[in-house]
Amino acid sequence: xxxVTQTPRYLIKTRGQQVTLSCSPISGHRSVSWYQQTxxxxxxxxxxxxxxxxxxxxxxxxxFSGRQFSNSRxxxxxxxxxxxxxxxxxxxxxxxxxxxxxxxxxxxxTVL
Amino acid sequence: xxxxxxxxxxxxxxxxxxxxxxxxxxxxGLRGLFWYRQDPGKxxxxxxxxxxxxxxxxxxxxKATLTKKExxxxxxxxxxxxxxxxxxxxxxTGAGSYQLTFGKGTKLSVIP
Numbered sequence: 105x106x107x108v109t110q111t112p113r114y115l116i117k118t119r120g121q122q123v124t125l126s127c128s129p130i131s132g133h134r135s136v137s138w139y140q141q142t143x144x145x146x147x148x149x150x151x152x153x154x155x156x157x158x159x160x161x162x163x164x165x166x167x168f169s170g171r172q173f174s175n176s177r178x179x180x181x182x183x184x185x186x187x188x189x190x191x192x193x194x195x196x197x198x199x200x201x202x203x204x205x206x207x208x209x210x211x212x213x214t215v216l
Numbered sequence: 217x218x219x220x221x222x223x224x225x226x227x228x229x230x231x232x233x234x235x236x237x238x239x240x241x242x243x244x245g246l247r248g249l250f251w252y253r254q255d256p257g258k259x260x261x262x263x264x265x266x267x268x269x270x271x272x273x274x275x276x277x278x279k280a281t282l283t284k285k286e287x288x289x290x291x292x293x294x295x296x297x298x299x300x301x302x303x304x305x306x307x308x309t310g311a312g313s314y315q316l317t318f319g320k321g322t323k324l325s326v327i328p
Contacts (some may be wrong), residue, residue, distance in 0.1 A: 149315040201314045207259035
């Protein structure tokens with residue numbers, strides 16, 4: 105069974121640009137969550153989607169947004185990039201909200 | 217607000233030297249406590265879910281236990297391949313309970 109996949113794996117952008125990251129969950133999983141991981145703050149929750157609906161959002165500015173498609177694939181978008189947005193962005197999927205979450209390999213975003 | 221504190225931040229063990237990692241948590245109501253292993257440059261790998269105080273789970277050299285305030289990850293006779301960062305996370309039953317709140321992890325190094 106294929107795991108969670110994320111594309112691209114690495115990304116370099118400059119300040120002010122925007123970026124879109126993609127996540128394909130494990131087949132049959134309907135919940136997709138996004139996390140930001142930095143050395144200083146650790147793993148922080150961004151948002152969670154279930155059946156194309158955002159059900160919860162973490163404490164991040166409105167520049168961070170996401171969506172989920174009918175096939176459960178999800179994208180997150182960061183607009184007007186700042187240096188502090190450099191991080192590993194992780195996507196996790198689960199069968200439902202009450203099950204364990206399985207993580208993808210992450211997208212390493214570097215903002216110059 | 218859910219909180220997770222892991223200790224120690226880093227731990228160096230000789231191969232075969234058993235030890236325990238600690239995860240203290242505060243949550244309004246516990247839906248589940250999760251342990252993950254993360255290797256450098258990779259996404260977290262799911263290890264265990266614990267749901268109620270007194271529960272224990274084992275996998276190879278790892279054993280996770282849960283009380284009402286903390287969880288322990290016991291590592292018996294570790295090998296160098298057990299070197300990784302171990303993350304603890306909780307999922308509460310309060311508002312916005314779909315997210316995982318993570319601790320900052322314990323970086324384990326096992327020396328041959």
